[in-house]
Amino acid sequence: MSLQGKHIILGVTGSIAAYKSAILTRLLVKKGAEVQTVITPAGKEFITPVTLSALSGRPVISEFFASSNGTWHSHVDLGLWADLMIVAPATASSIGKMANGIADNMLVTTYLSMKAPVFVAPAMDLDMYRHVSTQRNIKKLKSDGVHIIEATEGELASHLEGKGRMEEPENIVAMLEHFFATDHNLDKKKIMITAGPTYERIDPVRFIGNFSSGKMGFALAEECASRGAEVVLITGPTALSASHPNILRVNVESAMEMYDAALKNFPQMDAAILSAAVADYRPEQRSDKKIKRSDKEHYTLSLVSNPDIAASLGKLKKPGQLTIGFALETSDEERNATKKMEEKNLDFIVLNSLNDRGAGFGHDTNKVTILSRHGEKQSFPLKSKNDVAKDIIHTVFHSCLDS
Numbered sequence: 001m002s003l004q005g006k007h008i009i010l011g012v013t014g015s016i017a018a019y020k021s022a023i024l025t026r027l028l029v030k031k032g033a034e035v036q037t038v039i040t041p042a043g044k045e046f047i048t049p050v051t052l053s054a055l056s057g058r059p060v061i062s063e064f065f066a067s068s069n070g071t072w073h074s075h076v077d078l079g080l081w082a083d084l085m086i087v088a089p090a091t092a093s094s095i096g097k098m099a100n101g102i103a104d105n106m107l108v109t110t111y112l113s114m115k116a117p118v119f120v121a122p123a124m125d126l127d128m129y130r131h132v133s134t135q136r137n138i139k140k141l142k143s144d145g146v147h148i149i150e151a152t153e154g155e156l157a158s159h160l161e162g163k164g165r166m167e168e169p170e171n172i173v174a175m176l177e178h179f180f181a182t183d184h185n186l187d188k189k190k191i192m193i194t195a196g197p198t199y200e201r202i203d204p205v206r207f208i209g210n211f212s213s214g215k216m217g218f219a220l221a222e223e224c225a226s227r228g229a230e231v232v233l234i235t236g237p238t239a240l241s242a243s244h245p246n247i248l249r250v251n252v253e254s255a256m257e258m259y260d261a262a263l264k265n266f267p268q269m270d271a272a273i274l275s276a277a278v279a280d281y282r283p284e285q286r287s288d289k290k291i292k293r294s295d296k297e298h299y300t301l302s303l304v305s306n307p308d309i310a311a312s313l314g315k316l317k318k319p320g321q322l323t324i325g326f327a328l329e330t331s332d333e334e335r336n337a338t339k340k341m342e343e344k345n346l347d348f349i350v351l352n353s354l355n356d357r358g359a360g361f362g363h364d365t366n367k368v369t370i371l372s373r374h375g376e377k378q379s380f381p382l383k384s385k386n387d388v389a390k391d392i393i394h395t396v397f398h399s400c401l402d403s
């Protein structure tokens with residue numbers, strides 16, 4: 001892995017750990033990156049700009065204007081130039097300013113103009129690090145999409161032992177290399193995902209449902225979000241929680257509610273992944289009162305069919321929009337799945353077979369074959385649902401959305 005040609009803005013703030021930013025600069029440059037250092041006034045008390053500019057081969061920026069000739073340092077240009085910004089070390093004060101948009105120095109101003117991903121590596125004393133205020137600001141940054149490189153435990157500048165040491169530069173470089181090596185090809189794409197079961201009410205206490213856990217849909221949502229997509233996750237009843245801030249969760253109960261939410265959101269979407277186990281039928285009548293047991297031997301419940309969400313979206317689909325469905329088959333699997341893909345006008349169908357052990361409903365693992373409308377086919381071994389999600393997203397979006 002390398003950082004060849006990557007434009008990296010290294011923000012340095014006023015912490016003893018600022019000496020590590022010299023090592024970080026050197027390692028980044030050795031990996032082929034172009035490093036532009038932006039330092040806060042307090043940062044200069046801990047490391048001289050001369051050291052950092054010598055190592056990076058670029059003048060260090062600290063003020064809004066160059067004192068020698070009054071040239072304006074454009075934070076806007078820096079925001080456009082960067083492939084990534086990392087603030088290391090980041091003090092409690094700088095983290096607080098970033099979290100709250102207090103742009104009283106060049107570093108925070110640059111952060112607010114940033115178009116690229118931002119990483120923050122905190123460094124401070126253990127009490128400051130665990131203070132509710134610091135933790136609140138770190139949480140805020142995380143929910144704003146900033147990548148936090150957790151501080152590590154060990155001896156601190158105060159000679160106390162605890163959590164607050166800035167991560168070692170070698171490890172930070174490895175993290176950044178890994179970050180660039182991962183696909184982020186869904187940046188700002190809008191993806192809708194249906195997940196989980198639907199419950200079709202019979203009366204106030206009973207429903208027709210199924211054993212879908214929602215795990216596959218939630219794994220897909222996390223994967224899309226972590227690749228930069230804005231995800232609308234329309235889910236039936238499930239105990240799962242979605243953690244990524246780019247996931248907007250819409251809770252529904254019945255197939256009709258899921259249908260309404262899906263149709264409302266679809267026009268704004270680049271793609272829809274239909275992984276929900278939607279009930280095919282619902283009771284024709286829903287009783288407002290609990291249905292009492294009767295003496296009759298037989299009880300007949302009349303059912304009416306629910307709309308097919310995938311097929312409805314297939315009809316509404318505009319050029320450039322993708323729909324991806326699932327098929328759970330027990331016999332003549334590929335032929336049935338292909339037929340389903342055509343009937344629902346899907347671009348891809350993910351086939352999982354109930355014949356495979358560990359695949360399908362409720363399990364943490366799944367084994368899938370992905371078929372495309374153009375006749376391509378890719379089969380994968382049994383994997384965790386998180387890894388299956390990666391395979392699906394990689395296969396489906398590899399070239400489609402990049403163009």
Ligand code: C5P
Pocket residue numbers: 194255274275276277278279280306307308309310311324325326327328340
């Ligand atoms: O026809 P079948 O239920 O086997 O098709 C499965 C695929 O269609 C899945 O992608 C599922 O989410 C979707 N589907 C749907 N609405 C329905 C039934 C199925 O979106 N009413």
